[in-house]
Amino acid sequence: xxxxxxxxxxxxxxxxxxxxxxxxxxxxxxxxxxxxxxxxxxxxxxxxxxxxxxxxxxxxxxxxxxxxxxxxxxxxxxxxxxxxxxxxxxxxxxxxxxxxxxxxxxxxxxxxxxxxxxxxxxxxxxxxxxxxxxxxxxxxxxxxxxxxxxxxxxxxxxxxxxxxxxxxxxxxxxxxxxxxxxxxxxxxxxxxxxxxxxxxxxxxxxxxxxxxxxxxxxxxxxxxxxxxxxxxxxxxxxxxxxxxxxxxxxxxxxxxxxxxxxxxxxxxxxxxxxxxxxxxxxxxxxxxxxxxxxxxxxxxxxxxxxxxxxxxxxxxxxxxxxxxxxxxxxxxxxxxxxxxxxxxxxxxxxxxxxxxxxxxxxxx
Amino acid sequence: xxxxxxxxxxxxxxxxxxxxxxxxxxxxxxxxxxxxxxxxxxxxxxxxxxxxxxxxxxxxxxxxxxxxxxxxxxxxxxxxxxxxxxxxxxxxxxxxxxxxxxxxxxxxxxxxxxxxxxxxxxxxx
Numbered sequence: 001x002x003x004x005x006x007x008x009x010x011x012x013x014x015x016x017x018x019x020x021x022x023x024x025x026x027x028x029x030x031x032x033x034x035x036x037x038x039x040x041x042x043x044x045x046x047x048x049x050x051x052x053x054x055x056x057x058x059x060x061x062x063x064x065x066x067x068x069x070x071x072x073x074x075x076x077x078x079x080x081x082x083x084x085x086x087x088x089x090x091x092x093x094x095x096x097x098x099x100x101x102x103x104x105x106x107x108x109x110x111x112x113x114x115x116x117x118x119x120x121x122x123x124x125x126x127x128x129x130x131x132x133x134x135x136x137x138x139x140x141x142x143x144x145x146x147x148x149x150x151x152x153x154x155x156x157x158x159x160x161x162x163x164x165x166x167x168x169x170x171x172x173x174x175x176x177x178x179x180x181x182x183x184x185x186x187x188x189x190x191x192x193x194x195x196x197x198x199x200x201x202x203x204x205x206x207x208x209x210x211x212x213x214x215x216x217x218x219x220x221x222x223x224x225x226x227x228x229x230x231x232x233x234x235x236x237x238x239x240x241x242x243x244x245x246x247x248x249x250x251x252x253x254x255x256x257x258x259x260x261x262x263x264x265x266x267x268x269x270x271x272x273x274x275x276x277x278x279x280x281x282x283x284x285x286x287x288x289x290x291x292x293x294x295x296x297x298x299x300x301x302x303x304x305x306x307x308x309x310x311x312x313x314x315x316x317x318x319x320x321x322x323x324x325x326x327x328x329x330x331x332x333x334x335x336x337x338x339x340x341x342x343x344x345x346x347x348x349x350x351x352x353x354x355x356x357x358x359x360x361x362x363x364x
Numbered sequence: 365x366x367x368x369x370x371x372x373x374x375x376x377x378x379x380x381x382x383x384x385x386x387x388x389x390x391x392x393x394x395x396x397x398x399x400x401x402x403x404x405x406x407x408x409x410x411x412x413x414x415x416x417x418x419x420x421x422x423x424x425x426x427x428x429x430x431x432x433x434x435x436x437x438x439x440x441x442x443x444x445x446x447x448x449x450x451x452x453x454x455x456x457x458x459x460x461x462x463x464x465x466x467x468x469x470x471x472x473x474x475x476x477x478x479x480x481x482x483x484x485x486x487x488x489x
Contacts, residue, residue: 030426034400035402230425
């Protein structure tokens with residue numbers, strides 16, 4: 001099956017983007033260069049087409065009951081217009097996927113899932129739906145653009161009548177952007193302030209071009225998945241399939257904060273309660289390379305010559321000018337300052353466990 | 365745009381031969397494909413290199429690319445300026461972004477392409 005394309009495929013091509021396969025999609029990895037785009041997001045703003053992400057609508061009198069049953073965080077604590085990071089746990093207490101849960105009303109939610117998991121998640125949720133709830137996969141009709149960076153609000157303000165200043169992080173509203181009705185959400189995957197806009201895919205080109213034009217004087221750059229990855233890693237936002245998956249217990253991934261055992265019954269609750277009471281064997285940690293070598297995804301990790309695991313995400317950090325990564329270490333050897341070795345093309349290169357996130361923006 | 369006085373490999377390296385000295389780098393096409401170069405790992409002076417075998421790696425933010433030596437010989441010089449400024453490989457791949465100099469054993473011909481042949485090869489890629 002050929003890779004899918006977002007509604008903006010030709011626009012990316014015209015902008016000279018480098019396009020790569022990603023999770024069954026052909027996506028822009030960079031336009032003007034990963035480092036330049038990364039820095040634009042940290043200092044000004046970047047515009048990302050992340051329409052490959054999946055959107056499900058859950059509606060009906062028992063919409064909340066279904067959402068509560070399939071996710072680990074407590075969706076009952078959401079108000080209308082609020083969003084929440086959560087996980088779809090497996091029965092084993094590992095991750096089927098991670099996602100955002102949006103509450104429009106008590107009877108209407110939106111779930112935003114990873115592109116590579118759309119079909120898997122949809123089938124899974126469908127199979128668990130013993131409630132009076134409807135679930136619809138609206139991914140193909142929905143575009144998702146992310147405007148991220150300290151100037152994101154300045155760039156979007158002239159394009160909408162919605163009062164963006166009143167929108168706190170992890171809140172959203174529904175209103176026109178460039179005349180197109182959109183869900184405007186103060187969320188993102190970069191560690192910066194920013195917005196994510198969900199709107200009908202048929203209007204993609206107009207919205208994309210309008211934002212680029214508004215952002216020009218602020219230093220907004222179109223940004224690809226390459227910068228998205230380096231930005232999210234610096235902020236220690238997990239990547240499903242790398243740092244998190246169907247074999248990683250949620251508590252080992254450090255996701256205890258989105259596991260609410262006291263919210264009532266949900267899939268994986270027993271296994272997660274056991275993870276909590278038994279304690280975890282491994283722990284996801286951040287490390288910094290002590291030399292100049294770059295740790296990459298999948299490189300083996302050793303402590304005192306003995307293999308402990310592999311690099312789940314590794315990359316140069318553009319902001320910090322260091323080489324950073326994430327790996328699972330035995331819990332008893334995961335404290336800050338622990339020395340480890342990353343095997344770079346067979347050579348053991350020293351690294352050290354450091355506090356995370358690697359990067360945290362000021363005033364947040 | 366690819367200098368005519370160089371020879372090229374299908375793995376996107378170039379070599380400039382002058383007497384028994386060969387200067388090696390990666391092509392403009394290669395640096396564009398890699399993106400922002402952030403790290404270059406080079407052999408030591410005195411190392412013996414074999415044509416077609418790895419001479420080091422060039423890493424960008426996103427990717428690791430092994431560099432293959434276009435000719436056999438002994439390393440006489442490495443471009444140490446790349447340690448502090450690896451982005452020179454992007455900025456000037458045929459000039460200041462060179463990687464190593466070799467005392468070549470014999471003038472290599474096998475498998476090497478002229479600028480014109482290389483351009484045709486890249487056009488098909």
